Amino acid sequence: MQINVYLYIFVMAFATWLMRVAASLIMKKPIQNRFFQSFLYYVPYVTLAVMTFPAIVEATQSPLAGAAALIVCIGAAWFGQGLFTVAVLGCVTVLVLELFL
Amino acid sequence: MEKGRDIFIQGYRHGIPIGLGYFAVAFSLGIAARDYGFSAAQGFLSSLFTYASAGQYMGFALYAANTTFAELILLTFIINARYILMGFALNQRMPEGTPLRTRLLVGSCITDEIFGITIARPGVPTPYYTFGALIAAVPLWALGTACGISMGNILPARIVSALSVALFGMFIAVIIPPARKDKAVLGAVMISFACSYAAVKLPFISNLSQGNRTILLTVVISAVFAMLFPRKTEEAEGGAVDAD
Secondary structure, eight states: OOOOHHHHHHHHHHHHHHHHHHHHHHOSSOOOOHHHHHHHHHHHHHHHHHHHTTHHHHHSSSHHHHHHHHHHHHHHHHTTOOHHHHHHHHHHHHHHHHHHO | OOOHHHHHHHHHHHHHHHHHHHHHHHHHHHHHHHHTTOOHHHHHHHHHHHOOHHHHHHHHHHHHTTOOHHHHHHHHHHHTTHHHHHHHHHHHTSOTTOOHHHHHHHHHTOOHHHHHHHHHSSSSOOHHHHHHHHHHHHHHHHHHHHHHHHHTTOSOHHHHHHHHHHHHHHHHHHHHHHHHHOHHHHHHHHHHHHHHHHHHHSTTGGGSOHHHHHHHHHHHHHHHHHHHSOOOSTTOOOOOOOOO
16 A cells, blocks of 8 residues: 555654754753864864765766866865855856866 | 844855755756656655755655655664764754753754854854755755656756756855864865765775765764864864855
8 A cells, every 4th residue: 555645755854853853852051072072073074075075076967067166166265255156156167167068 | 242133144145055056956856756756746845844865865765665654764864864963063052051942943954054054153053044044945955856856857957067066165165264274174174075085986885875975984084083183172163154
């Protein structure tokens, strides 16, 4: 028998939400342990770096355009451009380069 | 004191590039969802309330395979386990006495990307910011899914290709400024790039799902850096996103 699709969607959403709020339900105050603090300090940068490369090169039709966008974005962010500008520069790089590649 | 409304608008602005990236990624998710028998409305609903890329992809596949709810719940927990870690990182920044309501609201907004910009924003995480970003990004995620299901290949591939980079551009904008300030972060970012590349190529680890590869690498690399380059004390505040 096929499961009700809407019930299925609800269960998927609820189970995902539980993961999001699990820490909120448990934690009452910051954890003082130095290793844990340091670990959490590095987590976001490592996660985002891992998700960015090599995925950015695989996301575009031409890997070369993705690689160019990576370099353009790193350069722009290094020299102080904000989130939106960096993201748009990346898109424009791919759009222009893929006209030729 | 910043006003809640201003913080919300800032979050909304930061959520726009995320949403553009989401639209492109959701479009390809939608194409998969159609193959698994989901209508545009069903895809829209599931994306609006679940907003988890790898988790949803797996969920759609499990639905098509007619699996039980127990399996669905268990596998959803596993594939989204990184959200627990992100929840800890955000709650770590909230002082003792923060109402549970505030903690739940911030936690409910967690996606890989919204977590990234929230943790990079100086100060205590606030629901104003996370909801601003969520309201900008998630409707585009849901819309992208519906479009992918209903019109598969109408949008030119070149546009999808360019849009898909917005997401990564945003990640880069989050990690590079702190990497410039802190050599240890710069090292962690470079090692992460290298390990992530290797993980796609190496046997065994390349067989893991992308979500599981991400969490495995995150835990190992962050733990190694925490041991080698521990933070001094409470100055373990993240880098700054320009309040533009």
